[in-house]
Amino acid sequence: MATGHTDPQRRERILAATLDHIADEGVAGVSHRKIATRAAVPLGSMTYHFSGIDDLLREAFTRFADHIVGVFERQLDHADGPQQVREAVTDLIHTLSEGPRRDLILTQELYTLAARRPEYRELTQAWMGRSRDLLERHFDPDTARQLDALIEGLTLHRALDGAPHGRELTRQAVDRITSISTP
Structure with a gap:
């Protein structure tokens, strides 16, 4: 899989996946693992892009x-x-x-x-x-x-x-x- 530097859309996919997840399950269900899975990105991308x-x-x-x-x-x-x-x-x-x-x-x-x-x-x-x-x-x-x-x-x-x-x-x-x- 491409790294964050060669995948410029990764951050956007994570944000879109976050909103989709919230719409489906609510804010309480948000976790790095769930969003990474939904966005189809490595778990490490979550902490790379967001604090x-x-x-x-x-x-x-x-x-x-x-x-x-x-x-x-x-x-x-x-x-x-x-x-x-x-x-x-x-x-x-x-x-x-x-x-x-x-x-x-x-x-x-x-x-x-x-x-x-x-x-x-x-x-x-x-x-x-x-x-x-x-x-x-x-x-x-x-x-x-x-x-x-x-x-x-x-x-x-x-x-x-x-x-x-x-x-x-x-x-x-x-x-x-x-x-x-x-x-």
């Missing part, structure tokens, strides 16, 4: 947060004007809630870690800051904060509800929060 499990988890969750921020960017970047932005936020909520179940699980696993451990709380705060910055391109800071909370809450509710609400209810919620805000 420990926390380093691995922080990097993996940072990659995941980058992915979700990318979803925000794709939905919001081309919106111009208040009504288009409201539609983009509505689309974002539905994209996230109807997207891969894996993303929902990873989000909740990260939130659980953040509730218990300050270093993960910092990661989630940075993630929220980035999503709010994107929303603040269109809304004042208070409205952006409210919308960010709405996006997270409605995404979770829609994803877990046996009969999720439709676009009209989402649109009404977005309209209510943004009706007094001037983009």
Whole structure:
């Protein structure tokens, strides 16, 4: 098998395997051995690329947060004007809630870690800051904060509800929060 120096994708495979493992078994099941097996890399690669499990988890969750921020960017970047932005936020909520179940699980696993451990709380705060910055391109800071909370809450509710609400209810919620805000 190639060494870390001749296998430039090894680190990426380890991070991807970590997120896949967390989505399948949760953070509690993460170990160097399990991730190395899943990534099809030698066990020694784990300590070569990461200083420990926390380093691995922080990097993996940072990659995941980058992915979700990318979803925000794709939905919001081309919106111009208040009504288009409201539609983009509505689309974002539905994209996230109807997207891969894996993303929902990873989000909740990260939130659980953040509730218990300050270093993960910092990661989630940075993630929220980035999503709010994107929303603040269109809304004042208070409205952006409210919308960010709405996006997270409605995404979770829609994803877990046996009969999720439709676009009209989402649109009404977005309209209510943004009706007094001037983009």
